Amino acid sequence: MFELHAQLAADTSQIAESDLNLLLLMNDQNYPWCMLVPKRANIKEVFQLSRNDQHQLMDESSLLAQTLMDSFQAHKINVAALGNVVPQLHIHHVARFQDDAAWPKPIWGQVAAIPYDNERRDSVINTLKLSALDKYFSF
Amino acid sequence: MFELHAQLAADTSQIAESDLNLLLLMNDQNYPWCMLVPKRANIKEVFQLSRNDQHQLMDESSLLAQTLMDSFQAHKINVAALGNVVPQLHIHHVARFQDDAAWPKPIWGQVAAIPYDNERRDSVINTLKLSALDKYFSF
Numbered sequence: 001m002f003e004l005h006a007q008l009a010a011d012t013s014q015i016a017e018s019d020l021n022l023l024l025l026m027n028d029q030n031y032p033w034c035m036l037v038p039k040r041a042n043i044k045e046v047f048q049l050s051r052n053d054q055h056q057l058m059d060e061s062s063l064l065a066q067t068l069m070d071s072f073q074a075h076k077i078n079v080a081a082l083g084n085v086v087p088q089l090h091i092h093h094v095a096r097f098q099d100d101a102a103w104p105k106p107i108w109g110q111v112a113a114i115p116y117d118n119e120r121r122d123s124v125i126n127t128l129k130l131s132a133l134d135k136y137f138s139f
Numbered sequence: 140m141f142e143l144h145a146q147l148a149a150d151t152s153q154i155a156e157s158d159l160n161l162l163l164l165m166n167d168q169n170y171p172w173c174m175l176v177p178k179r180a181n182i183k184e185v186f187q188l189s190r191n192d193q194h195q196l197m198d199e200s201s202l203l204a205q206t207l208m209d210s211f212q213a214h215k216i217n218v219a220a221l222g223n224v225v226p227q228l229h230i231h232h233v234a235r236f237q238d239d240a241a242w243p244k245p246i247w248g249q250v251a252a253i254p255y256d257n258e259r260r261d262s263v264i265n266t267l268k269l270s271a272l273d274k275y276f277s278f
Contacts, residue, residue, distance in 0.1 A: 059193075108247075
């Protein structure tokens with residue numbers, strides 16, 4: 001049975017859900033940074049998902065990436081499935097800006113996270129709620 | 140018209156090709172590290188590809204990741220589309236090991252590349268040639 005990994009639960013807010021994925025917001029206001037976590041048990045790699053799930057993941061990942069780009073007027077979207085520390089499959093989607101804290105480097109290991117206050121978190125979540133994400137996701 | 144970005148050409152060897160992608164081997168023997176580059180002009184983000192191309196990219200990416208895992212007995216595969224410096228869409232696929240130079244951190248910005256000598260490069264390429272990659276790729 002699928003259960004969200006404790007580390008992912010501790011580092012994020014769950015903001016929405018599709019048939020396939022949880023949509024999580026990373027608690028770091030350095031960047032609009034979301035994760036997709038397929039609700040499938042014991043999956044560490046994308047290729048372990050069924051082909052149908054892989055294609056659905058691609059559809060949802062692309063919608064999320066385009067939404068982050070459009071909603072936050074980002075310069076670039078970074079998408080990554082790493083998982084060297086937390087094995088449960090989770091796919092990072094990070095909106096990047098030429099003046100962000102780590103630009104142009106990848107974000108991992110660059111600067112300490114800055115946790116959201118409630119007001120800023122609500123603002124980001126509301127922006128995503130009002131986007132095209134409702135094609136797949138329920139908030 | 141599609142043309143491989145000069146920086147990607149300088150950093151890699153082109154080892155195979157599918158209908159959609161170039162398959163490149165990064166010139167760094169720290170890790171078996173491949174890239175897929177869709178042969179489509181002016182594409183910076185996965186979501187800019189057609190939906191058919193996105194699904195084909197997923198199929199080829201999963202085959203490549205599983206092949207790297209199986210052929211090199213890797214512990215984890217890292218898959219990432221970053222592109223903050225080189226804008227042409229390229230998707231990293233890196234076989235990771237618990238004793239590799241950057242484990243468990245993401246590889247970017249960790250240790251300097253160690254260029255291949257011809258013998259070691261040929262060995263990696265031959266391993267990939269003898270794999271299931273020929274489902275999509277011509278070497």
